[in-house]
Amino acid sequence: MIPPETQAPLLRISALTKRFGGFTALDNVSVDIRPGERFGLIGPNGSGKTTLINCISGAFRTEAGTVMFRDEDITRLQPHMRTRRGIARSFQIPRPFKSMTVAENLMVALDFAAVTGEIVSAAQRRDTMMSILTRMGLASKANVSATKLSQVELRKMELARAMATHPKLLISDEAMAGLSSSEVDEVLDLLMSLAGQDITIIMIEHIMQAVMRFSDRVMCLDAGRIIAIGTPTEVMANQRVQEAYLGT
């Protein structure tokens, strides 16, 4: 087996800088993320976490630096093309189509993800949809209106929609915010099981215990810069992290 640190990175971010007018939200950020890694991204409010994932997903153009994904330079690629390459993102606040059932919501995501020219029968699409819902523990909710879902079910559906694009890299943006501790465990278990299935996951999370349990490595941003990167234990013990993030 190839040791993880010698594998080619799935995602390589090099010297990335993002400015909003005169304000620098990301300042010369470089990091490699390995295939299969569970990567926690932390930092205080306004430190640049969302900006970084917007630069990875393509929502933001960058001023300088490059984003390489599976050895391809995707820095200038449109967001939907990055989705097709295998980058998916779940949003902190799920916005399902309220007039639709869970199954219909997922079908929309599957349609979006469909490769142009690929012929997939309705039965195949339905099978794919049901297998994703089963993986997410939502099979019994397939025909339920999205408006009837609980908060934790909505978060799972948001992850299911991201999974519909068959990602190699899944970026989970605060999927656990506002959930009870048992619900946090449910979503964490789900993300763990996805990570065990050939999916690399970047998890943005403010719930420290979840980050600690989930991550192989953690990176902490502060004011747009990386102040620490390493194992969860190393990062939590880092004095700059404690000062910046934990306010101690």
Ligand SMILES: Nc1ncnc2c1ncn2[C@@H]1O[C@H](COP(=O)(O)OP(=O)(O)OP(=O)(O)O)[C@@H](O)[C@H]1O
């Ligand atoms: N579209 C934008 N226009 C102007 N400034 C922005 C924009 N998006 C983010 N910023 C600024 O960039 C900085 C980083 O914001 P970002 O949302 O990336 O932080 P964050 O670490 O995700 O914070 P939080 O934990 O609160 O979500 C903040 O000062 C924010 O105000």
